[in-house]
Amino acid sequence: MYDLLLSIHNIARWLVLLAAVYLFYRSLSGFRLGSYGPADRRAGQIYTGLMDVQLLLGILLLVLSPLVQSALGNVSAAMQNSQTRFFIAEHWVLMLAAVILAHVGSARARKAADARLKQRQALIWYGLSLALVLLAIPWWRPLLRLG
Numbered sequence: 001m002y003d004l005l006l007s008i009h010n011i012a013r014w015l016v017l018l019a020a021v022y023l024f025y026r027s028l029s030g031f032r033l034g035s036y037g038p039a040d041r042r043a044g045q046i047y048t049g050l051m052d053v054q055l056l057l058g059i060l061l062l063v064l065s066p067l068v069q070s071a072l073g074n075v076s077a078a079m080q081n082s083q084t085r086f087f088i089a090e091h092w093v094l095m096l097a098a099v100i101l102a103h104v105g106s107a108r109a110r111k112a113a114d115a116r117l118k119q120r121q122a123l124i125w126y127g128l129s130l131a132l133v134l135l136a137i138p139w140w141r142p143l144l145r146l147g
């Protein structure tokens, strides 16, 4: 079960990044043109939804991961090691913040008065969310974990 969830979490990272790049491209061109339509709203919903899926998988991984569980057995030793510290104290905190920023972007874009303001909100909040995701991905781990 753990291996399967870790693989899904690994692969879903690429879907998140693909959705983020598409969303960023739409927000930038929509901002320039002063346009915002259903496809822009959908792009935001897809990114936010995929982030929610990663959050759910991540919570399950925190519970099931042998690495996290043994690190929690001796937190002060785990904090001395950069890789275990990353998973018990850094990865989930930054990613949770990225999920929250995605939801803020979604709400602000929905509420803004006109197309340009909606795209401005999308650029700011989704952009900050993407920056955190890029920062908090453990790039030293396998780029594709297929089982």
Ligand code: HEM
Pocket (backbone or CB within 6 Å): 006, 007, 009, 010, 012, 013, 016, 017, 051, 054, 055, 056, 057, 058, 059, 061, 062, 065, 066, 067, 068, 087, 091, 092, 095, 096, 099, 133, 137, 138, 141, 142, 145
């Ligand atoms: C939001 C809350 C999240 C939590 C609680 C979480 C939790 C975790 C945990 C516990 C692991 C390590 C499991 C282990 O090695 O035993 C992990 C690995 C990983 N996480 Fe997350 N994660 C979250 C979000 C994300 C997001 C948003 C992304 C990318 C978009 C992401 C990408 C990854 C990657 C690429 C790995 C390494 C997978 C591998 O080694 O194959 N995580 N995560």
